[in-house]
Amino acid sequence: MKFFYSVSFLLITVQSLLSQSDIPSDYYDSANGLIGYPLKTQLKNIISNGHITRDYGQLYDGDGIAGSRGFIDTHSDLNISGGANYDNDGTVLDFYSERPYAIDPYNYTHGNNQCGNQSSEGDCYNREHLVPQSAYDDVADLPMKTDIHHVIPSDGRVNNFRGSYPFGIVAVANWTSLNNSKRGSSGMAGYSGIVFEPIDEFKGDIARALLYFATRYETTVFESNAFDNTNFAMFNGTSDQVFTDWAIELLLEWHNTVDPVDERERERNEAAWDFQGNANPFVSHPEFATMIWDPEALSTTNTIQQEIKLHPNPTKGESLFVEVQLPTVVELFDLTGHSILKTTVNQNHSSIDIRNLSSGIYILYLQNAQAKSTRKLVRL
Ligand SMILES: [Ca+2]
Numbered sequence: 001m002k003f004f005y006s007v008s009f010l011l012i013t014v015q016s017l018l019s020q021s022d023i024p025s026d027y028y029d030s031a032n033g034l035i036g037y038p039l040k041t042q043l044k045n046i047i048s049n050g051h052i053t054r055d056y057g058q059l060y061d062g063d064g065i066a067g068s069r070g071f072i073d074t075h076s077d078l079n080i081s082g083g084a085n086y087d088n089d090g091t092v093l094d095f096y097s098e099r100p101y102a103i104d105p106y107n108y109t110h111g112n113n114q115c116g117n118q119s120s121e122g123d124c125y126n127r128e129h130l131v132p133q134s135a136y137d138d139v140a141d142l143p144m145k146t147d148i149h150h151v152i153p154s155d156g157r158v159n160n161f162r163g164s165y166p167f168g169i170v171a172v173a174n175w176t177s178l179n180n181s182k183r184g185s186s187g188m189a190g191y192s193g194i195v196f197e198p199i200d201e202f203k204g205d206i207a208r209a210l211l212y213f214a215t216r217y218e219t220t221v222f223e224s225n226a227f228d229n230t231n232f233a234m235f236n237g238t239s240d241q242v243f244t245d246w247a248i249e250l251l252l253e254w255h256n257t258v259d260p261v262d263e264r265e266r267e268r269n270e271a272a273w274d275f276q277g278n279a280n281p282f283v284s285h286p287e288f289a290t291m292i293w294d295p296e297a298l299s300t301t302n303t304i305q306q307e308i309k310l311h312p313n314p315t316k317g318e319s320l321f322v323e324v325q326l327p328t329v330v331e332l333f334d335l336t337g338h339s340i341l342k343t344t345v346n347q348n349h350s351s352i353d354i355r356n357l358s359s360g361i362y363i364l365y366l367q368n369a370q371a372k373s374t375r376k377l378v379r380l
């Protein structure tokens with residue numbers, strides 16, 4: 001009997017290995033050199049291409065998909081080398097009950113205790129849409145409804161309490177889950193309603209799911225009113241920024257500072273690729289988020305800021321001087337994201353010919369072996 005199990009296990013393992021594939025190393029190449037919303041649009045093209053719409057039931061176990069077991073592969077509490085580790089017991093990794101450094105209040109075995117009715121935490125788990133279904137049900141709920149990059153297994157009771165509330169920082173909680181996720185009044189300037197705050201451990205995971213959603217569906221959520229803010233308070237009704245100012249500020253902070261990408265999330269991205277054939281670009285390339293939503297911040301957060309001198313700026317002359325210590329690639333973009341010129345400067349050759357540059361504002365993107373930086377150039 002044991003032998004039979006071993007052989008079956010081996011066959012299943014070999015079968016999954018055969019059909020699994022990695023996110024290709026050149027997957028994002030066509031986005032090279034882009035910045036701002038043009039970068040977001042190109043990422044949308046990249047991650048829409050090849051995205052296979054799955055059935056709702058397949059999320060739980062990948063039934064019928066070669067090389068994927070759905071949530072079993074993306075959300076299991078198993079140790080990951082180089083990633084955040086918890087209990088290593090193979091149970092459902094649920095953002096609302098996992099206590100990262102303590103015994104969990106309850107656990108779910110994959111395939112058991114799916115909701116169903118719930119009346120308290122620990123009764124059953126279901127499929128939570130981090131971007132609520134009410135935000136896109138009006139036109140077409142697929143492929144959003146079954147998109148594993150933003151649909152997660154979570155406790156039914158907590159999911160119910162979260163409802164369609166936006167994510168945010170809670171000032172005063174009116175309800176707290178057993179792992180200390182909170183619902184309550186907003187503690188953020190710019191929003192005064194009720195918000196839901198996950199624990200720090202998963203704030204970045206959730207932020208990246210929302211950034212992914214905004215990118216993947218930038219023109220398809222609603223036919224005429226993209227990202228309608230009457231249905232989800234984090235949206236501002238536009239297809240470029242997508243989020244309100246307070247929301248994008250919060251998401252970038254959770255993504256960049258509070259809970260950056262780790263190896264566990266990279267593996268989840270690979271498993272999601274096996275499930276549906278596309279990837280979350282903000283897990284693969286965390287820098288994309290700031291490049292899209294806050295490109296000017298790159299110049300103030302970068303270490304080469306002091307080492308690069310750019311002058312004159314503003315300029316009406318024939319040459320722009322970029323003083324650097326290392327050979328540096330300089331690329332100039334207009335405000336629509338089109339590349340105007342690209343050249344390399346070094347210590348001996350610091351001048352760039354800008355005689356043909358018309359008046360206006362440009363974005364200068366600089367990159368060398370140590371860092372990258374973005375500057376604004378004003379041509380008089
Ligand atoms: Ca656990």
Ligand SMILES: [Ca+2]
Pocket residue numbers: 086087098099100101102103104
């Ligand atoms: Ca735990």
Ligand SMILES: [Ca+2]
Pocket residue numbers: 084201202203204205259260
């Ligand atoms: Ca995390």
